[in-house]
Amino acid sequence: MAETLLELRHLQKRFGGLTVTDDVSLDLKRGEIHALIGPNGAGKTTLIHQISGTLAPDSGQILFAGTDVTRLPMARRARMGLARSFQITSIIPSFTTLENAALAVQARHGSSFRFFRAAGAEAALNDEAMAALTEVGLERRAATPAAALSHGEKRQLELAIALAMQPRVLLLDEPLAGTGAEEAERLMRILGGLRARYAILLIEHDMPAVFALADRISVLAQGRVIAAGTPEVIRADPAVRDAYLGDEEA
Numbered sequence: 001m002a003e004t005l006l007e008l009r010h011l012q013k014r015f016g017g018l019t020v021t022d023d024v025s026l027d028l029k030r031g032e033i034h035a036l037i038g039p040n041g042a043g044k045t046t047l048i049h050q051i052s053g054t055l056a057p058d059s060g061q062i063l064f065a066g067t068d069v070t071r072l073p074m075a076r077r078a079r080m081g082l083a084r085s086f087q088i089t090s091i092i093p094s095f096t097t098l099e100n101a102a103l104a105v106q107a108r109h110g111s112s113f114r115f116f117r118a119a120g121a122e123a124a125l126n127d128e129a130m131a132a133l134t135e136v137g138l139e140r141r142a143a144t145p146a147a148a149l150s151h152g153e154k155r156q157l158e159l160a161i162a163l164a165m166q167p168r169v170l171l172l173d174e175p176l177a178g179t180g181a182e183e184a185e186r187l188m189r190i191l192g193g194l195r196a197r198y199a200i201l202l203i204e205h206d207m208p209a210v211f212a213l214a215d216r217i218s219v220l221a222q223g224r225v226i227a228a229g230t231p232e233v234i235r236a237d238p239a240v241r242d243a244y245l246g247d248e249e250a
């Protein structure tokens, strides 16, 4: 049985009178892609914020590899191996692809790098950064300024930046957003390749991609999990169709 790396227990979050997370329980195992889908405003992003630590739930628990992290700050969770992919805005355009990844490696090591001699530290940083770029197929773009990358390559770099944190859990908020068909296919291949070594919680609006990639899918509507299971189970669920039809009508 694969190790459960992330477990949400009865999470609850309200904004004034609006319940955006309503008794959400779900888990994520090593080696799986668990997709979180749902109509606009269902509460997917606020859930990711609570898992990564930018937003505190009102009640409920978040366990990472069995440890209660509900009240831990984001940086502590990230160091434990809970990485969120950052949006393209966190990429520094004038830095090369390698330098962008190296910054993330440096952030992970914090002050420990001061004990290395400067040249050795730089080589070690670059080696780790290069390994992250290789995992996402960007190694040949290492010396290219990030500004010159295509949109899809920038999304790959975002992934590399998350991987440079050496995470166990990856929280990905719409990694295919804004990509063309060819770029989306490449990113899907990359995500499929990462599956074995990580546990991936994936928010994605591209339904064909979700159904092709996910091992399990949880469907959120108005803050609640209304269905959870394999893609086959979700596809056949009438409540899921209702939730999406409702959204389209709106």
Ligand SMILES: Nc1ncnc2c1ncn2[C@@H]1O[C@H](COP(=O)(O)OP(=O)(O)OP(=O)(O)O)[C@@H](O)[C@H]1O
Pocket: 015, 018, 020, 038, 039, 040, 041, 042, 043, 044, 045, 046, 047
């Ligand atoms: N800081 C906030 N204060 C008040 N309401 C908020 C806040 N953040 C989000 N909301 C509301 O919470 C609900 C859930 O929003 P959320 O962004 O999590 O949905 P989502 O499923 O990620 O939607 P989308 O697919 O459009 O990104 C929405 O009704 C939104 O307006």
